[in-house]
Amino acid sequence: MSGAEKRGGLSDITAKIASQERLTESDGLRLYESADIHTLGELANSVRERRHGRTAYYNVNRHINYTNYCVLRCKFCAFYRPYEKSGGGNGYELPIDEITARAVEARDRGATEVHIVGGLHPSLPFSYYTDMCGSIREVCPDMHIKAFTAIEIIHFTRISKPRKSIAEVLTELRDAGLGSLPGGGAEIFDDRVHDEAFKNKVGEAEWFEVHRTAHELGIFTNATMLYGHVETRAERVRHLIKLRDHQDESAASRKAQFNCIIPLSFMPAGSDLDHLPGPSGLEDLKTLAVSRLMLDNFPHVKAFWIMQSAKLAQVSLNWGVDDIDGTVVYYDITKGDRGGDDTHQELTADDLTRLIREAGREPVERDTLYRPVVRENNA
Ligand code: V47
Numbered sequence: 001m002s003g004a005e006k007r008g009g010l011s012d013i014t015a016k017i018a019s020q021e022r023l024t025e026s027d028g029l030r031l032y033e034s035a036d037i038h039t040l041g042e043l044a045n046s047v048r049e050r051r052h053g054r055t056a057y058y059n060v061n062r063h064i065n066y067t068n069y070c071v072l073r074c075k076f077c078a079f080y081r082p083y084e085k086s087g088g089g090n091g092y093e094l095p096i097d098e099i100t101a102r103a104v105e106a107r108d109r110g111a112t113e114v115h116i117v118g119g120l121h122p123s124l125p126f127s128y129y130t131d132m133c134g135s136i137r138e139v140c141p142d143m144h145i146k147a148f149t150a151i152e153i154i155h156f157t158r159i160s161k162p163r164k165s166i167a168e169v170l171t172e173l174r175d176a177g178l179g180s181l182p183g184g185g186a187e188i189f190d191d192r193v194h195d196e197a198f199k200n201k202v203g204e205a206e207w208f209e210v211h212r213t214a215h216e217l218g219i220f221t222n223a224t225m226l227y228g229h230v231e232t233r234a235e236r237v238r239h240l241i242k243l244r245d246h247q248d249e250s251a252a253s254r255k256a257q258f259n260c261i262i263p264l265s266f267m268p269a270g271s272d273l274d275h276l277p278g279p280s281g282l283e284d285l286k287t288l289a290v291s292r293l294m295l296d297n298f299p300h301v302k303a304f305w306i307m308q309s310a311k312l313a314q315v316s317l318n319w320g321v322d323d324i325d326g327t328v329v330y331y332d333i334t335k336g337d338r339g340g341d342d343t344h345q346e347l348t349a350d351d352l353t354r355l356i357r358e359a360g361r362e363p364v365e366r367d368t369l370y371r372p373v374v375r376e377n378n379a
Helices: 003-008 011-018 025-033 037-052 096-108 126-139 150-159 166-176 191-197 204-217 233-253 281-294 310-316 349-358
Strands: 055-059 061-065 113-117 144-147 178-180 221-227 258-265 323-326 328-330 344-346 362-365
Touching (some): 025 233, 037 281, 221 233, 281 310, 323 349
Parallel strands (some): 113 144, 144 178
16 A cells, blocks of 8 residues: 555545544544554644644652552452451551651652552541641642542542542542542443453443542543553543543533543553553554544643653654653552562653653653743753
């Protein structure tokens, strides 16, 4: 097939993108299935450049995973451990002073954000989570606390006594210092996939209810899509359309909205799905590009280098992505190349800016809400 013939196959979609017309489910699928990967990359890049020019964002942050005990048993997850009251095994829960000490250390190394998530712990009270935010807020008043996926928020409504609504949980956390919600726990919004890979987890209705309530309260949130396990490409495209519909509603009538989509590349190692190969590099690039093209109302598309790898995240900066996330430092949910129990996974700000510049982009350090961070050495 000649280059012109291949491009001809996507010419109607190309015209839609040029005139900023919304893409349909079948457009999304055709982009995925097309052999013309260069046109897909160019289209995603054109939208990315229309929105952000040459800018590529990164942030200086620190992930803190407060516990790996979890009442769920999601098949894709290698992080959770069944709860053991006596400790033992390799389950853990961090005391609040340890979490606070990590936030202080992060601040001292320049972090503007802590990203805090964990398993659904069966016995920690709701006050543990408000105290966690309050304690960080007290010692690091300028640190943005991005914490707790929608799944954790639902868990908090269930463990609070008397039981609280989502709005009450979010309001109490915000009063204690919470700044925004990360996008985790969305996986794939589809009943078949839900039943096959994360059956006991709350489903799409609850995930959206948490984000809807947050947006009504003026709390910005992120969104994710976990791809490359048991779902089909059509199910991914429909997941993106559900996020797009929600964003339309938030933009029209709520005080906050989604900041970004983070397509998460499934890492099979150590999970109950480790017989699966996980997505290839090309599938990663296609998914990032299709996300950029389908989500015409999302400001940002983020490649999380921990999962897509730093090398591919760099390439994706010319395939629709405008943000390669952060310095991270420690990450427990998926393990890095070194294997074992080593959770140190870090890129320095210098590493991130080098990757970005090499890709022909202009690095801009951002805070959680995508405002440029001005430091003495970059003022
Ligand atoms: O909710 C779990 C996913 C998520 C695996 O909002 C896995 O800025 C791949 O949501 N392979 C947590 N993914 C990570 C997350 C996130 C990351 C970076 C930035 C932001 C943000 C959010 O990771 C979980 C789940 O969907 N996950 N296991 C796995 N084996």
